[in-house]
Amino acid sequence: MSKFIMHRLLFMVVTLVIISILSFIIIQLPPGDYLTSYITQLRSMGTDVSDEQIEYLREQYGLDDPVYVQYFKWIGNFLTGDMGFSFSWNRPVNELVWERLGLTLVISISSLLFTWIVAFPIGIYTALRQNSLSDYFFTFLSFIGVATPNFLLALVLMYVSFKYFGINVGGLFSPEYADAAWGIGKITDLLQHLWIPVVVVGTAGTAGLVRIMRANLLDELGKPYVTTAKSKGIPNYKVILKYPVRIALNPFISTLGWQLPKLISGSTITAVVLSLPTTGPLLLDALKSQDMYLAGSFIMLLSVLTVIGTFISDILLALVDPRIRYV
Amino acid sequence: MAKENNQNGNYEDDIYAASQKELIWMRFKKHKLAMAAGIVLIIMYALAIFAPFFSAQDPHQRRVSYKEAPPHQLHFEDAEGNFSLRPMIYPYNKEVDMETFEDIYTEDESKPTPIKFFVEGFEYEVLGLFETDIHLFGTGDENRPVFIFGADSLGRDLFARIIYGARISLSIGLIGVAVSLFLGILIGGIGGYFGGKIDLFIQRMIELVRSIPQLPLWMGLSAALPSSWSAIQVYLAITIILSLMSWTSLARVVRGRFLSLREEEFVIAARLMGRSPLEIIFIHMLPSFLSHIIASLTLAIPGMILGETALSFLGIGLQAPVISWGVLLQKAQNLYTIANAPWLMLPGLFVIITVLAFNFLGDGIRDAADPYSK
Numbered sequence: 001m002s003k004f005i006m007h008r009l010l011f012m013v014v015t016l017v018i019i020s021i022l023s024f025i026i027i028q029l030p031p032g033d034y035l036t037s038y039i040t041q042l043r044s045m046g047t048d049v050s051d052e053q054i055e056y057l058r059e060q061y062g063l064d065d066p067v068y069v070q071y072f073k074w075i076g077n078f079l080t081g082d083m084g085f086s087f088s089w090n091r092p093v094n095e096l097v098w099e100r101l102g103l104t105l106v107i108s109i110s111s112l113l114f115t116w117i118v119a120f121p122i123g124i125y126t127a128l129r130q131n132s133l134s135d136y137f138f139t140f141l142s143f144i145g146v147a148t149p150n151f152l153l154a155l156v157l158m159y160v161s162f163k164y165f166g167i168n169v170g171g172l173f174s175p176e177y178a179d180a181a182w183g184i185g186k187i188t189d190l191l192q193h194l195w196i197p198v199v200v201v202g203t204a205g206t207a208g209l210v211r212i213m214r215a216n217l218l219d220e221l222g223k224p225y226v227t228t229a230k231s232k233g234i235p236n237y238k239v240i241l242k243y244p245v246r247i248a249l250n251p252f253i254s255t256l257g258w259q260l261p262k263l264i265s266g267s268t269i270t271a272v273v274l275s276l277p278t279t280g281p282l283l284l285d286a287l288k289s290q291d292m293y294l295a296g297s298f299i300m301l302l303s304v305l306t307v308i309g310t311f312i313s314d315i316l317l318a319l320v321d322p323r324i325r326y327v
Numbered sequence: 328m329a330k331e332n333n334q335n336g337n338y339e340d341d342i343y344a345a346s347q348k349e350l351i352w353m354r355f356k357k358h359k360l361a362m363a364a365g366i367v368l369i370i371m372y373a374l375a376i377f378a379p380f381f382s383a384q385d386p387h388q389r390r391v392s393y394k395e396a397p398p399h400q401l402h403f404e405d406a407e408g409n410f411s412l413r414p415m416i417y418p419y420n421k422e423v424d425m426e427t428f429e430d431i432y433t434e435d436e437s438k439p440t441p442i443k444f445f446v447e448g449f450e451y452e453v454l455g456l457f458e459t460d461i462h463l464f465g466t467g468d469e470n471r472p473v474f475i476f477g478a479d480s481l482g483r484d485l486f487a488r489i490i491y492g493a494r495i496s497l498s499i500g501l502i503g504v505a506v507s508l509f510l511g512i513l514i515g516g517i518g519g520y521f522g523g524k525i526d527l528f529i530q531r532m533i534e535l536v537r538s539i540p541q542l543p544l545w546m547g548l549s550a551a552l553p554s555s556w557s558a559i560q561v562y563l564a565i566t567i568i569l570s571l572m573s574w575t576s577l578a579r580v581v582r583g584r585f586l587s588l589r590e591e592e593f594v595i596a597a598r599l600m601g602r603s604p605l606e607i608i609f610i611h612m613l614p615s616f617l618s619h620i621i622a623s624l625t626l627a628i629p630g631m632i633l634g635e636t637a638l639s640f641l642g643i644g645l646q647a648p649v650i651s652w653g654v655l656l657q658k659a660q661n662l663y664t665i666a667n668a669p670w671l672m673l674p675g676l677f678v679i680i681t682v683l684a685f686n687f688l689g690d691g692i693r694d695a696a697d698p699y700s701k
Contacts, residue, residue, distance in 0.1 A: 015535050022544065029551030147682040149633050151640055152656070152675040159665045159672070265542035269637055273660070283543060284641055287550035295550070299543045310538045 004318055012311045019303040020078070024071050027296035078300070084293030088286070093297045096282065101301055103172065104271075104278040108263040108305075110194060111202035115259070116252060119206045123213025124245060130218060138210065145207030150266045154200045154273040172197075172276050197274055201266040205259055212251045220244035253320055256313035261306045268302075351618055354695035361691020364684040371681055375493035379451035382487030383465035383473050386650060388449075390472065390482035392421055395668045396432050398477040398485075405439050415441040418471045429667070440471045477670040479658055488650050489674050495651035497681065499566055499635045500628040506570035508624060511577025516608055518578070519585025526582070533575045541572050545634060550643045558649045565644055569634045573627060580623045584616040618696030625689035629682040636678055652678050 039054060065073070077084065083093035126135045172193045173186065220226065221244055229239045271280030279298055286295040355361060374381055401414040417434035424431055446467040450460045466473050476486035518529035548568045552561055585608075588594055597611050632652075638644030639653025640660070647654055655674040659665050665672060 011531060011534070014531075015538060018535060019539060022539075023547075026544075026547040026551060029548075143683060143686065144679070147629070147679045147686060149636055149675070149678060151637065152672070152678070155659060155665060155672060155675070158662055159669060162662055162666055163669075261538060261540040264540040268540075268542050268546075269641065272641060283546065284643070287546055287643060290550075295547060299547050302540050302543050303538075306540050307538055 001318065005315060008311055008314050012307055015307050016304060019307070020075050020300060021071070023296045023300040023303070024074055026299060027074070027292040028067070028070075029292075078297070083297040086286070086291055086294040088289045088291040089294070093294050096294065097279070097297060097301060100277060100279045100282055101305070103276070104264070104267055104280075104302070105305065106190075107194070107197050107201060107267045107271075107276070107278060108260070110198045111205070111263050111267070112256075112259065114198050114202040115205040115209055118202070119209035119213055120252075122206075123210045123248075124217060124240070126210065127214045127217035127221065127248075128240070142207035142210045145203045148203070149269075150200055150204065151269045151273045153203060154197075154270050157196060157200060158274070171274070172278075197267065197270050197276060200270045200274070201263060204266065205262060209252070209255065212255065213248055216248035216251060217244055220247050250317075250320070253313060253317045256309070256316070260309040260313070264302050264306055351692075351695045355691055358691035358694060360687045361694075364687035364691070367680065367684040368688060371493060371677075371684070372497060374490045375497050377453070378487070378490045378494060379449075380453070380461070381463050381490055382484065383448065383462055383475075384484035384487050385449045386483060386487040386491045387648065388483060390478070393419070393472070393474065393478045393482035394430060395480055396421075396430075396474055396478040396482070397668070398670055399474050400434070401442070401475075402439070411441075413441050415439045416466070416471075416473050438471070440466050440468065440473075442473060443467045476673055477668065479655075479671065480664075480668075485655075485670060485673060488655055489652070489677055492650040492652045492655050492674065493677065495562070495645065495649065496632055496635060496653070496678070499562070499569070499651070500631040500685075503566045503570045503573070503631040503634075504624050504627050506567060507574040507577055507627060508620070510570065510574035512581050512620075514574070515578030515581030516585055519582035520589065520604060520608060522586065522589070526586075529578070529582070533578055536572060536575050539572070541634070542637065544572065545569070545638060546641065546643055549638055558645070561645060562649070565635060565638065566631075569631050573630055573634075577620070577623055577627060580619060581616075584619060585612065588612050588615060618692065622689055622693035622696055625685055625692055629685045632678065632682060632685075 074084070081094055083097070085091075086093050086096060089096060122138055126138050129135050172190060174189050174193075221240075223244075226239060226244060229243065230236070267278065268280040268283065270276070271278040272284055275281060279302060283295060283298040283302075285291070286298065378386075396419055399416040401416060403412070403414055404410050405415065416439075417436050418438050418440055419432040420435045422431045422433070423429070442464055443466065444464050445461055446465040447460045448462040448465050448467075450458055452458050464473075472484070474484055474486070476484075476489065479485055479488065514529055514532075518526040545568055548571075549565055552564050556564070594607060594611060597607050602611070635644060635651065636653035636656065639646075639651055640656045642657060645651050645654055647657075652674040656672070656678075659671040659675075
C-alpha cells in the first residue's frame with residue numbers, strides 16, 4: 001500500500017510540474033510582454049511612469065532573463081505564495097484568489113455530494129425496475145442531462161424562475177451579505193443561494209453516474225449468489241442492499257478522478273452565467289483583459305485542486321478495492 | 328450475400344454467409360433509437376449544407392423594424408375563418424411602449440400574407456457550382472419577411488442564422504474528431520503495440536491530460552489567440568485546441584484493442600511472415616476494430632460541439648460576424664434578454680438535439696459492432 005501511495009505521489013508531482021509549465025506558457029502567450037501593455041495602459045490613463053519604475057518592474061519580473069529563468073522565478077515565487085501582480089485590479093494576485101477559490105471548492109464539493117445522493121437511489125431503482133415506464137422516464141431524463149450544456153441549463157433555470165416565480169437566481173449572496181464578514185447569517189444566506197449552481201453543475205455528472213450504477217447493478221443482480229441468498233429466505237431489500245449494491249458502488253469512487261475536472265470546468269462556466277463570486281467570472285475577465293498573472297494563477301490553482309482531488313480518490317479507491325493496489 | 332427476400336426462409340443461412348459489414352448493418356437496423364438519431368443527423372447536416380435554400384432571409388441582413396421580433400405564428404384560417412391548407416402569416420405592426428420604451432409587436436390581421444414554397448429570394452451559390460435564388464419557403468415579398476424563429480436584436484432572421492451556424496458547429500465536431508483520431512491512433516497504437524515501458528509511459532501521459540480541468544485550459548489557450556487572425560485561422564486554432572484535450576479517450580480504446588489483438592494468431596502469423604509493424608497495424612489489425620473506432624468517434628463528437636459552444640458563448644471562441652451556435656447563444660447571456668426574447672435560446676435546443684442524436688447513434692453503432700452481443 002505504501003508503495004502504491006509513493007507511486008501516486010510521484011505521479012502527482014510530475015503532473016503538477018507539467019501543469020505549471022502549461023500555465024506559464026499561457027501567461028507568456030499574448031504578444032509582447034504584459035509589462036509593456038501595462039505601461040501603455042497606465043500612460044493612456046494619464047499616469048506618469050518613470051524609467052526607473054519601468055526598470056524596477058522589469059527587474060522584478062525578470063523580463064530580461066531567458067525564458068527558463070523567468071519560469072523558475074515565477075514558480076519559485078508561486079510556491080512561496082507570491083503569485084505576481086494583477087494589473088487590471090492593481091492588487092497582488094493572491095489577495096484576489098483565495099476567497100473565490102474557496103467558494104469554487106464549496107460549489108464543486110456540494111455538487112459532488114448532490115451527484116452521489118441523487119444518483120444512488122435512482123440508479124438502484126431503475127435497475128430493479130428495468131424496462132418499466134419509470135425506468136424509461138429516468139433513462140430519458142439522464143440522456144437529456146448529459147446532452148444539455150451547463151450554461152444552457154443555468155439560462156433555462158434563470159428564465160423559468162424569473163418568468164414564473166419572479167425571482168432573480170443569480171449570485172451566491174443577497175446584497176446585504178455580499179460584503180459582510182463571515183458569520184452564521186452569511187452562511188445561511190449562502191446555503192439558500194447555493195442549490196441552484198449545485199443542481200446546474202451536478203446534473204450532467206448525476207446523469208452519467210445513474211447510467212453506470214444501473215448497468216453495474218444489473219450485471220450483479222443476475223449472478224448466482226443473489227439467487228442463493230434469496231433462496232435462503234433473506235428479505236429482498238436486504239439481499240440487494242447488502243451485496244450487489246456494495247459492488248455496484250465502486251464507480252462512485254472510481255469515477256471521482258474524472259468527475260473532479262468536469263465539476264471544476266462546469267462550475268467555471270456556470271459561475272459566469274449566474275454571476276457567482278467564484279473563480280469563473282474573474283478568470284474570464286482576466287483572460288479577456290490579458291491580465292495574465294491572474295489568469296495563469298487561476299488555471300494553475302484550479303488544476304492543483306483537481307490533481308490533489310484525483311490523488312485522494314486514487315487512495316480511497318485503493319482502500320476500498322484491494323485489486324487496484326497491485327496494478 | 329444477404330438477400331432481402333430471403334428473410335422468412337433461410338435467415339440463419341444469411342447470417343452465416345453475411346460479411347462483417349452486413350452483420351453490423353443488420354444489428355444496427357434493429358436499434359430503432361439509433362436509426363432515428365441517424366436520420367435526425369442527416370437532416371441536420373442537410374440543413375447545414377443547403378442552408379441558403381432552407382432559409383427565407385439572408386442571415387446577415389439587418390432589418391431595423393424587426394428588432395427582437397417574436398416568431399411569426401403560422402395561421403391556417405384568415406380573419407373571416409376561411410380555412411386554407413396554405414399557411415399564412417400576419418405582418419407585424421410595431422409600437423413603442425412609452426413607459427418602458429420596449430417594442431411591442433402586434434399582428435396586422437388586415438394583411439394576410441401567404442407562405443409560398445420555392446420562391447425567389449436572395450441569390451446564393453449551391454456547393455460552389457451554380458447560382459440560384461430559389462428558396463424552400465418565404466413570402467416572396469421583400470417588405471413582409473417571415474421569421475419562423477423570430478429575429479435577433481439587430482432584426483436578423485434567427486432560423487437562417489441557426490442553420491448557417493450549423494455549418495460551423497457541426498463541422499468543428501468532425502474536423503476536431505479527425506485530429507483527435509490521428510493523435511489517438513498514433514499514441515494509443517504505439518502504446519498498445521509495443522507494450523511494456525512505452526505503454527506505461529503513454530498511459531501515464533493519458534492520465535495526466537485527463538486530470539487537467541479542460542475548460543480553464545481551453546479558455547486560457549483560446550484567449551491567447553492573436554486578435555489579428557482571420558476567422559478561418561481562429562476556427563482551425565479552436566478546433567486544434569479542442570482536440571488537444573480529447574484524444575485521450577480514443578487513445579484508450581485503440582490501446583485496449585491493440586493489447587488484446589496483439590496475441591491473436593493471425594497477428595503472430597503476419598509477424599512470423601516478416602510483415603513490418605506498420606503493415607501489421609494498418610493492414611491486419613485496424614480492420615478488425617474499425618467499427619469500435621467509429622463508435623468512439625461518434626461518441627467523441629458531442630464533446631467537441633459542446634466545447635466550441637461553451638468557448639464561443641463565453642466570448643473567447645469564435646467571434647461575430649462568424650455564425651456558430653455558441654456565437655448565437657452569446658446573445659442570450661443575460662436575464663433581461665432571455666426574459667424579453669426567450670426564442671434567442673433556440674440555438675441551444677439545436678445543440679441538445681444534435682448532442683443527443685450523436686450519443687444515441689454512437690450507442691447503436693457500439694452495440695452493433697460488438698460481436699458478443701445478441
